Amino acid sequence: MEKQWSLKLRRELSGWLFVLPMLLFFVAFVVYPILSSVWSSLYAFDYAGYTFAGLDNYKQLLGDSLFWKAVWNTLVFVLYLVPSITVIALLLAAVIHRYPRSMQSFFKAAFYIPGVTSIVSLAMVWEYMYNNQFGLGNYLLKTLGLQPVNFLGTGLAYSSLSLILVTISLGASLVVFSAALGGIPRDLYESASLDGAAPVRQFWSITLPMLKPSILYVVVTSTIGAFQVFAIILLMTGGGPAYKTTTILMLIYREAFINMNFGIANAMGMLLCLLICTIAFLQFKLLKSDVEY
Structure with a gap:
Protein backbone atom coordinates (compact mmCIF):
# COMPACT_ATOMS: atom_id res chain seq x y z
CA MET A 1 0.00 0.00 0.00
CA GLU A 2 2.79 2.36 0.92
CA LYS A 3 4.65 1.55 -2.31
CA GLN A 4 1.53 2.26 -4.37
CA TRP A 5 1.03 5.61 -2.60
CA SER A 6 4.71 6.49 -3.17
CA LEU A 7 4.46 5.58 -6.87
CA LYS A 8 1.29 7.66 -7.27
CA LEU A 9 2.98 10.63 -5.55
CA ARG A 10 5.98 10.37 -7.85
CA ARG A 11 3.76 10.35 -10.92
CA GLU A 12 1.86 13.41 -9.73
CA LEU A 13 5.06 15.25 -8.87
CA SER A 14 6.59 14.45 -12.25
CA GLY A 15 3.47 15.84 -13.94
CA TRP A 16 3.62 19.06 -11.90
CA LEU A 17 7.33 19.43 -12.67
CA PHE A 18 6.57 19.26 -16.38
CA VAL A 19 3.98 22.06 -16.17
CA LEU A 20 5.84 24.10 -13.52
CA PRO A 21 7.81 26.36 -15.94
CA MET A 22 4.68 27.33 -17.86
CA LEU A 23 2.71 27.66 -14.63
CA LEU A 24 5.30 30.06 -13.20
CA PHE A 25 5.28 32.03 -16.46
CA PHE A 26 1.47 32.22 -16.34
CA VAL A 27 1.43 33.40 -12.72
CA ALA A 28 4.20 35.98 -13.27
CA PHE A 29 2.91 37.48 -16.52
CA VAL A 30 -0.86 36.92 -16.37
CA VAL A 31 -2.19 36.36 -12.86
CA TYR A 32 0.06 38.85 -11.06
CA PRO A 33 -0.52 41.74 -13.55
CA ILE A 34 -4.28 41.21 -13.36
CA LEU A 35 -4.31 41.23 -9.56
CA SER A 36 -1.97 44.24 -9.55
CA SER A 37 -4.30 46.11 -11.91
CA VAL A 38 -7.32 45.36 -9.72
CA TRP A 39 -5.41 46.62 -6.69
CA SER A 40 -4.19 49.76 -8.47
CA SER A 41 -7.69 50.61 -9.71
CA LEU A 42 -8.74 51.12 -6.07
CA TYR A 43 -6.05 53.75 -5.38
CA ALA A 44 -5.47 57.36 -6.39
CA PHE A 45 -1.90 58.06 -7.53
CA ASP A 46 -0.01 61.32 -7.50
CA TYR A 47 3.61 62.41 -7.35
CA ALA A 48 3.59 62.21 -3.55
CA GLY A 49 2.45 58.58 -3.49
CA TYR A 50 -0.90 56.85 -3.50
CA THR A 51 -3.97 56.78 -1.28
CA PHE A 52 -6.85 54.35 -1.07
CA ALA A 53 -9.81 55.62 -3.10
CA GLY A 54 -12.14 52.63 -3.10
CA LEU A 55 -14.56 52.81 -6.02
CA ASP A 56 -14.02 56.53 -6.62
CA ASN A 57 -12.07 55.88 -9.81
CA TYR A 58 -14.94 53.84 -11.23
CA LYS A 59 -17.50 56.49 -10.21
Whole structure:
Protein backbone atom coordinates (compact mmCIF):
# COMPACT_ATOMS: atom_id res chain seq x y z
CA MET A 1 0.00 0.00 0.00
CA GLU A 2 2.79 2.36 0.92
CA LYS A 3 4.65 1.55 -2.31
CA GLN A 4 1.53 2.26 -4.37
CA TRP A 5 1.03 5.61 -2.60
CA SER A 6 4.71 6.49 -3.17
CA LEU A 7 4.46 5.58 -6.87
CA LYS A 8 1.29 7.66 -7.27
CA LEU A 9 2.98 10.63 -5.55
CA ARG A 10 5.98 10.37 -7.85
CA ARG A 11 3.76 10.35 -10.92
CA GLU A 12 1.86 13.41 -9.73
CA LEU A 13 5.06 15.25 -8.87
CA SER A 14 6.59 14.45 -12.25
CA GLY A 15 3.47 15.84 -13.94
CA TRP A 16 3.62 19.06 -11.90
CA LEU A 17 7.33 19.43 -12.67
CA PHE A 18 6.57 19.26 -16.38
CA VAL A 19 3.98 22.06 -16.17
CA LEU A 20 5.84 24.10 -13.52
CA PRO A 21 7.81 26.36 -15.94
CA MET A 22 4.68 27.33 -17.86
CA LEU A 23 2.71 27.66 -14.63
CA LEU A 24 5.30 30.06 -13.20
CA PHE A 25 5.28 32.03 -16.46
CA PHE A 26 1.47 32.22 -16.34
CA VAL A 27 1.43 33.40 -12.72
CA ALA A 28 4.20 35.98 -13.27
CA PHE A 29 2.91 37.48 -16.52
CA VAL A 30 -0.86 36.92 -16.37
CA VAL A 31 -2.19 36.36 -12.86
CA TYR A 32 0.06 38.85 -11.06
CA PRO A 33 -0.52 41.74 -13.55
CA ILE A 34 -4.28 41.21 -13.36
CA LEU A 35 -4.31 41.23 -9.56
CA SER A 36 -1.97 44.24 -9.55
CA SER A 37 -4.30 46.11 -11.91
CA VAL A 38 -7.32 45.36 -9.72
CA TRP A 39 -5.41 46.62 -6.69
CA SER A 40 -4.19 49.76 -8.47
CA SER A 41 -7.69 50.61 -9.71
CA LEU A 42 -8.74 51.12 -6.07
CA TYR A 43 -6.05 53.75 -5.38
CA ALA A 44 -5.47 57.36 -6.39
CA PHE A 45 -1.90 58.06 -7.53
CA ASP A 46 -0.01 61.32 -7.50
CA TYR A 47 3.61 62.41 -7.35
CA ALA A 48 3.59 62.21 -3.55
CA GLY A 49 2.45 58.58 -3.49
CA TYR A 50 -0.90 56.85 -3.50
CA THR A 51 -3.97 56.78 -1.28
CA PHE A 52 -6.85 54.35 -1.07
CA ALA A 53 -9.81 55.62 -3.10
CA GLY A 54 -12.14 52.63 -3.10
CA LEU A 55 -14.56 52.81 -6.02
CA ASP A 56 -14.02 56.53 -6.62
CA ASN A 57 -12.07 55.88 -9.81
CA TYR A 58 -14.94 53.84 -11.23
CA LYS A 59 -17.50 56.49 -10.21
CA GLN A 60 -15.39 59.17 -11.90
CA LEU A 61 -15.23 57.15 -15.12
CA LEU A 62 -18.96 56.44 -15.20
CA GLY A 63 -19.58 60.20 -15.05
CA ASP A 64 -16.94 61.09 -17.64
CA SER A 65 -18.41 61.94 -21.07
CA LEU A 66 -15.05 61.38 -22.79
CA PHE A 67 -14.87 57.84 -21.43
CA TRP A 68 -18.34 57.04 -22.79
CA LYS A 69 -17.35 58.56 -26.13
CA ALA A 70 -14.30 56.27 -26.17
CA VAL A 71 -16.56 53.29 -25.35
CA TRP A 72 -18.84 54.22 -28.26
CA ASN A 73 -15.89 54.68 -30.63
CA THR A 74 -14.52 51.27 -29.61
CA LEU A 75 -17.87 49.60 -30.18
CA VAL A 76 -18.09 51.24 -33.62
CA PHE A 77 -14.71 49.77 -34.54
CA VAL A 78 -15.92 46.37 -33.32
CA LEU A 79 -19.02 46.66 -35.50
CA TYR A 80 -16.88 47.65 -38.48
CA LEU A 81 -14.15 45.06 -38.06
CA VAL A 82 -15.70 41.82 -36.79
CA PRO A 83 -18.31 41.28 -39.56
CA SER A 84 -15.88 42.50 -42.25
CA ILE A 85 -13.04 40.22 -41.17
CA THR A 86 -15.31 37.19 -40.72
CA VAL A 87 -17.22 37.51 -44.00
CA ILE A 88 -14.27 38.49 -46.21
CA ALA A 89 -11.96 35.83 -44.74
CA LEU A 90 -14.63 33.15 -45.14
CA LEU A 91 -15.38 34.05 -48.77
CA LEU A 92 -11.70 34.28 -49.66
CA ALA A 93 -10.99 30.94 -48.01
CA ALA A 94 -13.85 29.33 -49.95
CA VAL A 95 -12.45 30.70 -53.22
CA ILE A 96 -8.81 29.85 -52.47
CA HIS A 97 -9.75 26.33 -51.34
CA ARG A 98 -10.61 25.45 -54.96
CA TYR A 99 -7.02 26.07 -56.13
CA PRO A 100 -4.11 23.59 -55.98
CA ARG A 101 -2.20 23.44 -52.69
CA SER A 102 0.75 25.45 -54.01
CA MET A 103 -1.56 28.31 -55.03
CA GLN A 104 -3.39 28.09 -51.70
CA SER A 105 -0.10 28.50 -49.83
CA PHE A 106 0.81 31.51 -51.97
CA PHE A 107 -2.47 33.33 -51.33
CA LYS A 108 -2.50 32.51 -47.62
CA ALA A 109 1.05 33.84 -47.26
CA ALA A 110 0.18 36.98 -49.25
CA PHE A 111 -2.78 37.78 -47.01
CA TYR A 112 -0.88 36.84 -43.83
CA ILE A 113 2.17 39.07 -44.45
CA PRO A 114 0.49 42.36 -43.33
CA GLY A 115 -0.31 40.73 -39.99
CA VAL A 116 3.37 40.13 -39.21
CA THR A 117 4.69 43.36 -40.73
CA SER A 118 5.78 46.25 -38.52
CA ILE A 119 2.82 48.43 -37.58
CA VAL A 120 4.97 51.54 -37.99
CA SER A 121 5.87 50.56 -41.57
CA LEU A 122 2.24 49.88 -42.42
CA ALA A 123 1.17 53.20 -40.91
CA MET A 124 3.73 55.08 -43.02
CA VAL A 125 2.50 53.39 -46.22
CA TRP A 126 -1.16 54.02 -45.49
CA GLU A 127 -0.46 57.60 -44.39
CA TYR A 128 1.06 58.21 -47.82
CA MET A 129 -1.96 56.62 -49.52
CA TYR A 130 -4.38 58.77 -47.49
CA ASN A 131 -2.44 62.02 -47.89
CA ASN A 132 -4.70 64.94 -48.87
CA GLN A 133 -2.30 66.47 -51.43
CA PHE A 134 -0.32 63.68 -53.08
CA GLY A 135 -1.82 60.45 -51.73
CA LEU A 136 -2.68 57.54 -53.98
CA GLY A 137 -6.32 57.57 -52.89
CA ASN A 138 -6.94 61.18 -53.92
CA TYR A 139 -4.91 60.66 -57.09
CA LEU A 140 -7.31 57.90 -58.15
CA LEU A 141 -10.29 60.10 -57.28
CA LYS A 142 -8.92 62.95 -59.40
CA THR A 143 -8.31 60.52 -62.27
CA LEU A 144 -11.99 59.55 -62.11
CA GLY A 145 -13.00 63.22 -62.11
CA LEU A 146 -14.00 63.28 -58.43
CA GLN A 147 -13.10 65.78 -55.73
CA PRO A 148 -10.30 64.90 -53.26
CA VAL A 149 -11.38 63.93 -49.76
CA ASN A 150 -9.83 63.91 -46.30
CA PHE A 151 -9.71 60.19 -45.58
CA LEU A 152 -8.77 60.70 -41.93
CA GLY A 153 -11.27 63.51 -41.37
CA THR A 154 -14.45 63.32 -39.35
CA GLY A 155 -16.61 61.69 -42.00
CA LEU A 156 -14.32 58.90 -43.23
CA ALA A 157 -12.08 58.27 -40.21
CA TYR A 158 -13.83 55.07 -39.10
CA SER A 159 -13.96 53.58 -42.59
CA SER A 160 -10.37 54.51 -43.47
CA LEU A 161 -8.88 53.11 -40.28
CA SER A 162 -11.09 50.02 -40.45
CA LEU A 163 -9.78 49.27 -43.96
CA ILE A 164 -6.23 49.25 -42.59
CA LEU A 165 -7.17 47.06 -39.64
CA VAL A 166 -9.05 44.58 -41.84
CA THR A 167 -6.03 44.13 -44.12
CA ILE A 168 -3.83 43.53 -41.08
CA SER A 169 -6.18 41.04 -39.38
CA LEU A 170 -7.48 39.18 -42.42
CA GLY A 171 -4.60 36.71 -42.79
CA ALA A 172 -4.99 34.85 -39.49
CA SER A 173 -8.74 34.35 -39.98
CA LEU A 174 -8.16 33.22 -43.56
CA VAL A 175 -5.71 30.55 -42.40
CA VAL A 176 -8.21 29.30 -39.79
CA PHE A 177 -11.03 29.03 -42.32
CA SER A 178 -8.76 27.37 -44.89
CA ALA A 179 -7.73 24.70 -42.40
CA ALA A 180 -11.34 24.13 -41.37
CA LEU A 181 -12.47 23.81 -44.99
CA GLY A 182 -9.81 21.17 -45.55
CA GLY A 183 -11.24 19.13 -42.68
CA ILE A 184 -14.80 18.90 -44.04
CA PRO A 185 -15.45 15.41 -45.47
CA ARG A 186 -15.61 15.53 -49.26
CA ASP A 187 -18.31 12.85 -49.42
CA LEU A 188 -20.82 15.39 -48.09
CA TYR A 189 -20.32 17.55 -51.16
CA GLU A 190 -20.40 14.50 -53.45
CA SER A 191 -23.70 13.39 -51.97
CA ALA A 192 -25.11 16.91 -52.34
CA SER A 193 -23.98 17.05 -55.97
CA LEU A 194 -25.69 13.74 -56.72
CA ASP A 195 -28.87 15.16 -55.20
CA GLY A 196 -28.64 18.14 -57.56
CA ALA A 197 -27.52 20.79 -55.04
CA ALA A 198 -25.83 23.79 -56.67
CA PRO A 199 -22.52 25.16 -55.28
CA VAL A 200 -24.32 28.05 -53.54
CA ARG A 201 -26.74 25.63 -51.90
CA GLN A 202 -23.84 23.43 -50.80
CA PHE A 203 -22.14 26.44 -49.24
CA TRP A 204 -25.20 27.39 -47.18
CA SER A 205 -26.27 23.87 -46.24
CA ILE A 206 -22.91 22.15 -45.73
CA THR A 207 -19.98 24.57 -45.50
CA LEU A 208 -21.45 27.16 -43.13
CA PRO A 209 -22.92 24.67 -40.59
CA MET A 210 -19.68 22.68 -40.55
CA LEU A 211 -17.64 25.84 -40.03
CA LYS A 212 -19.57 27.09 -36.99
CA PRO A 213 -16.77 26.25 -34.50
CA SER A 214 -14.24 28.10 -36.67
CA ILE A 215 -16.63 31.03 -37.16
CA LEU A 216 -17.05 31.25 -33.38
CA TYR A 217 -13.28 31.28 -32.91
CA VAL A 218 -12.76 33.98 -35.55
CA VAL A 219 -15.61 36.12 -34.22
CA VAL A 220 -14.39 35.97 -30.61
CA THR A 221 -10.71 36.61 -31.44
CA SER A 222 -11.63 39.39 -33.87
CA THR A 223 -13.81 41.01 -31.22
CA ILE A 224 -11.00 40.92 -28.66
CA GLY A 225 -8.59 42.34 -31.24
CA ALA A 226 -11.04 45.11 -32.20
CA PHE A 227 -11.43 46.14 -28.55
CA GLN A 228 -7.63 46.39 -28.32
CA VAL A 229 -7.15 48.67 -31.35
CA PHE A 230 -4.40 51.11 -30.45
CA ALA A 231 -1.18 51.35 -32.47
CA ILE A 232 -2.63 52.28 -35.87
CA ILE A 233 -4.89 54.93 -34.31
CA LEU A 234 -2.02 56.39 -32.30
CA LEU A 235 0.19 56.59 -35.40
CA MET A 236 -2.43 57.72 -37.92
CA THR A 237 -4.80 60.08 -36.08
CA GLY A 238 -3.71 60.24 -32.43
CA GLY A 239 -7.36 59.79 -31.47
CA GLY A 240 -8.60 62.73 -33.53
CA PRO A 241 -10.21 64.56 -35.12
CA ALA A 242 -12.10 65.89 -32.09
CA TYR A 243 -11.77 62.54 -30.26
CA LYS A 244 -13.59 60.88 -33.18
CA THR A 245 -11.25 57.86 -33.16
CA THR A 246 -10.28 57.84 -29.49
CA THR A 247 -10.76 54.32 -28.13
CA ILE A 248 -10.68 52.98 -24.59
CA LEU A 249 -7.10 51.79 -25.04
CA MET A 250 -6.09 55.27 -26.25
CA LEU A 251 -7.53 56.77 -23.06
CA ILE A 252 -5.76 54.15 -20.93
CA TYR A 253 -2.47 55.08 -22.62
CA ARG A 254 -3.00 58.81 -22.05
CA GLU A 255 -4.05 58.46 -18.42
CA ALA A 256 -1.23 56.05 -17.54
CA PHE A 257 1.77 57.36 -19.48
CA ILE A 258 0.95 61.03 -20.11
CA ASN A 259 -1.17 62.08 -17.11
CA MET A 260 0.47 59.47 -14.83
CA ASN A 261 -2.94 58.66 -13.38
CA PHE A 262 -2.51 54.92 -12.94
CA GLY A 263 -5.61 54.45 -10.78
CA ILE A 264 -7.98 55.76 -13.46
CA ALA A 265 -6.07 53.88 -16.19
CA ASN A 266 -6.35 50.57 -14.33
CA ALA A 267 -10.03 51.19 -13.62
CA MET A 268 -10.59 51.66 -17.35
CA GLY A 269 -8.66 48.46 -17.99
CA MET A 270 -10.90 46.55 -15.60
CA LEU A 271 -14.06 47.93 -17.24
CA LEU A 272 -12.67 47.06 -20.66
CA CYS A 273 -11.91 43.52 -19.49
CA LEU A 274 -15.45 43.19 -18.11
CA LEU A 275 -16.93 44.43 -21.39
CA ILE A 276 -14.85 42.01 -23.47
CA CYS A 277 -15.72 39.05 -21.23
CA THR A 278 -19.45 39.89 -21.37
CA ILE A 279 -19.53 40.13 -25.15
CA ALA A 280 -17.41 36.97 -25.55
CA PHE A 281 -19.79 35.10 -23.23
CA LEU A 282 -22.77 36.21 -25.33
CA GLN A 283 -20.99 35.16 -28.52
CA PHE A 284 -20.30 31.71 -27.09
CA LYS A 285 -23.95 31.38 -26.13
CA LEU A 286 -25.21 32.45 -29.56
CA LEU A 287 -22.69 30.69 -31.81
CA LYS A 288 -21.77 27.55 -29.88
CA SER A 289 -22.05 24.36 -31.87
CA ASP A 290 -21.68 20.62 -31.33
CA VAL A 291 -20.39 19.98 -34.86
CA GLU A 292 -17.80 17.20 -35.05
CA TYR A 293 -16.07 15.91 -38.16
